[in-house]
Ligand SMILES: Nc1ncnc2c1ncn2[C@@H]1O[C@H](COP(=O)(O)OP(=O)(O)O)[C@@H](O)[C@H]1O
């Protein structure tokens with residue numbers, strides 16, 4: 204069996220703000236367990252502030268965890284020093300919502316796309332340039348190599364970001380809200396491009412989004428994050444067909460319906476209302492054993508479907 208592309212084990216991150224009496228701790232990520240199978244697409248969804256970007260930054264080792272482990276293709280990278288991390292970094296690349304800031308305005312697009320090859324000392328200048336032109340063509344920007352970032356639309360900039368991320372042929376791509384700033388039609392084009400590239404390269408993708416409707420067509424599995432925790436994780440269609448956690452249900456209800464009259468309305472919105480609606484499930488009904496307790500715990504309800512419930 205091949206190791207998962209990426210595995211997060213009981214990952215936690217606490218930010219400390221202020222000092223002395225003003226000192227405050229923010230538990231941005233708590234005990235996150237996630238597996239991105241090799242060649243799979245896992246969606247990570249949740250409202251703004253739920254801890255999605257922090258989880259992505261932890262996975263990329265762009266911020267250090269307070270607790271837990273990160274395994275990339277089976278290798279524990281949690282505590283690797285920068286020099287040892289370099290080789291692994293090549294295997295995992297990222298695109299953000301705002302790729303514009305990642306592109307140097309003074310560089311041509313070919314140079315920006317070729318830069319990762321230069322950083323890793325791959326190829327001659329000519330080979331790098333050719334590879335960059337090839338990637339620009341692959342993402343639908345044939346002949347754009349001599350242009351500059353300011354000449355591009357938002358969707359075109361995301362295409363450049365994708366070319367730049369994939370030129371190193373990583374096995375894992377982390378995409379943090381890559382389509383959130385784009386118009387609906389452009390959004391669909393970028394999603395289609397990512398799906399094509401995923402197939403071609405057997406990429407494993409962690410796709411972060413606050414928008415459930417965007418991830419539905421793209422992902423195999425979905426993990427739902429709420430207040431720093433994973434509250435539900437299951438095959439995407441199982442989430443849409445039979446979400447178990449009240450927060451997931453509220454997220455689904457927030458998707459604009461095609462026919463407004465069919466739209467179900469659920470009344471709970473606040474944290475306390477959601478907590479009060481967490482289902483209570485007898486231990487005997489779970490697919491994997493769990494110890495009954497008064498607090499919600501992430502339990503395996505059926506094969507491959509986990510949700511926070513109170514086990515009775
Ligand atoms: N560098 C930081 N310092 C302090 N708090 C942070 C930092 N980054 C994120 N947070 C806090 O962590 C929580 C989760 O943020 P984030 O991971 O950005 O969520 P999301 O991507 O889901 O919107 C928020 O409460 C946010 O304010």
Ligand SMILES: [Mg+2]
Pocket residue numbers: 255256257380
């Ligand atoms: Mg974010």
